[in-house]
Amino acid sequence: MPAKKVLITGITGQDGSYLADYLLSLGYEVHGVVRRVALEDQRHRMWRINHIADKIKFHSGSLESYPSIFKIIEKVQPEECYHLAAQSFVTYSFEDEFSTLNANINGTHYVLSALQSVAPGCRFYFAASSEMFGRAEEVPQRETTKFHPRSVYGISKVAGFDLTRNYREAYDMYAVSGILFNHESPRRGYEFVTRKITSTAAAIKLGKAGKLYLGNLDAKRDWGHAGEYVKAMHSMLQQDVPEDYVIGTGETHSVREFADLAFKCLDMDYERYVEIDQNFFRPAEVDLLVADPSKAKKELSWEYNISFEDLVTEMVKSDYDHLSKA
Numbered sequence: 001m002p003a004k005k006v007l008i009t010g011i012t013g014q015d016g017s018y019l020a021d022y023l024l025s026l027g028y029e030v031h032g033v034v035r036r037v038a039l040e041d042q043r044h045r046m047w048r049i050n051h052i053a054d055k056i057k058f059h060s061g062s063l064e065s066y067p068s069i070f071k072i073i074e075k076v077q078p079e080e081c082y083h084l085a086a087q088s089f090v091t092y093s094f095e096d097e098f099s100t101l102n103a104n105i106n107g108t109h110y111v112l113s114a115l116q117s118v119a120p121g122c123r124f125y126f127a128a129s130s131e132m133f134g135r136a137e138e139v140p141q142r143e144t145t146k147f148h149p150r151s152v153y154g155i156s157k158v159a160g161f162d163l164t165r166n167y168r169e170a171y172d173m174y175a176v177s178g179i180l181f182n183h184e185s186p187r188r189g190y191e192f193v194t195r196k197i198t199s200t201a202a203a204i205k206l207g208k209a210g211k212l213y214l215g216n217l218d219a220k221r222d223w224g225h226a227g228e229y230v231k232a233m234h235s236m237l238q239q240d241v242p243e244d245y246v247i248g249t250g251e252t253h254s255v256r257e258f259a260d261l262a263f264k265c266l267d268m269d270y271e272r273y274v275e276i277d278q279n280f281f282r283p284a285e286v287d288l289l290v291a292d293p294s295k296a297k298k299e300l301s302w303e304y305n306i307s308f309e310d311l312v313t314e315m316v317k318s319d320y321d322h323l324s325k326a
């Protein structure tokens with residue numbers, strides 16, 4: 001039987017790279033949409049997938065251009081499509097609301113519309129987010145929890161979620177959203193708080209930095225490991241009936257706890273090195289996120305077994321090892 005064809009947008013990002021690893025291990029023919037600039041500077045821009053680059057078929061395209069997405073989908077004829085590409089940094093969405101909305105809403109709409117036109121049988125996954133819950137009305141948050149986004153990023157994800165639902169209902173497409181809570185790893189971008197903490201703590205330990213400047217230490221997030229979350233994405237596209245799922249650990253920890261543990265991994269006290277910088281506070285904050293992943297556990301048989309301590313330790317160790325050699 002020929003290998004199943006999958007198309008991933010955002011394949012150079014943290015989730016795209018783990019998903020590509022996973023789908024290759026399952027025998028898929030993996031296609032990825034990448035920007036032309038990434039293909040021209042593979043070493044730097046594709047560092048997360050350089051180890052598997054020779055096994056992936058790349059297609060140069062932009063999520064800002066409907067014709068380019070249409071052409072790729074028409075040519076590849078994927079059986080599964082994971083739409084992960086987005087402006088995913090919440091802070092930046094306060095600085096540039098308009099481009100966040102354009103990229104995140106139009107990008108999703110273009111992929112859905114092109115699939116409907118030229119590959120309607122393709123199963124579609126949308127990367128929704130726990131940011132959609134925002135000022136959540138219930139704790140923990142589940143599939144039925146009302147959305148109250150607190151950023152333009154969150155609003156763009158609610159729009160993507162609704163577009164996905166509408167293509168499912170209106171055109172009978174297998175289109176689902178994974179409502180993923182924060183997921184981290186050594187491949188996380190440096191702008192997100194976890195990687196900022198682990199990389200700076202490692203740099204301080206090695207004498208390459210002096211202080212770590214952070215914003216709100218009291219915000220609480222449900223932090224899991226990205227490598228495990230991509231398995232849930234895949235599973236969502238293998239069901240008999242297309243449905244949306246919440247994916248998270250069911251545990252919540254503050255930014256302060258994360259910093260405390262990260263510095264402790266290196267035998268340091270975070271209070272000596274962390275300084276509060278008002279510039280890192282957001283105009284509107286999401287104070288507390290914690291998932292109820294029981295539907296995914298029951299229906300997808302998705303199991304998550306990595307502790308918060310193991311996640312932080314893995315990230316710190318990776319940054320320390322990497323910086324030691326730099």
Ligand code: G4F
Pocket residue numbers: 088089090091128129130131180181182183191192193194196213214215216217219220221255280281282285286289
């Ligand atoms: O690491 P963050 O920037 O992640 P955030 O905003 O929770 O969003 C991430 O998770 C979402 C899933 O819920 C994704 F949809 C989204 O794409 C992204 O992956 O910030 C986490 C918390 C916030 O409360 C923030 O205010 O950390 C707080 N924080 C405190 N100091 C900081 C900092 N965040 C950043 N980025 N940098 C700081 O210095």
